[in-house]
Amino acid sequence: MINSRDTKDLNPKTAELCKQFIAKCKDQHIDVIITSTYRDAESQNALYAQGRSKPGNKVTNAKAGQSFHNFRVAFDFCPIINGKAQWNDEATFTKCGEIAESLGLEWAGRWLRFKELAHCQFTGGLTLAQMRESTLLH
Numbered sequence: 001m002i003n004s005r006d007t008k009d010l011n012p013k014t015a016e017l018c019k020q021f022i023a024k025c026k027d028q029h030i031d032v033i034i035t036s037t038y039r040d041a042e043s044q045n046a047l048y049a050q051g052r053s054k055p056g057n058k059v060t061n062a063k064a065g066q067s068f069h070n071f072r073v074a075f076d077f078c079p080i081i082n083g084k085a086q087w088n089d090e091a092t093f094t095k096c097g098e099i100a101e102s103l104g105l106e107w108a109g110r111w112l113r114f115k116e117l118a119h120c121q122f123t124g125g126l127t128l129a130q131m132r133e134s135t136l137l138h
């Protein structure tokens, strides 16, 4: 079961954008940590079970193959202030989201459905269905 926080587990393009994102946030005096990069199918399904068949709060609406994390093109982050993760600091998340967008990343803080302040992705315009298909081909 793999639930990575390592940028090395992203595809090369997304890894590069993620590193630029961290550096640009730092330029703006915001430290961010990366809390999730690649998740394998097993790990995604375990996350989906949380708040459904397992205890805890629901954290995702995606089963295996339904999250861009499964295709190494998404990462989650959290701003850190004085050593503490600021999960509820929407203003700082928004600043970071704007930095991500300036680099060409898609920031899920803009999504109207399943808005997710912590989530960024670089899909190259591909849908999940197209990603699943290309994975099957390779």
Ligand SMILES: [Zn+2]
Pocket (backbone or CB within 6 Å): 036, 069, 074, 075, 076, 116, 118, 119, 120
């Ligand atoms: Zn995410």
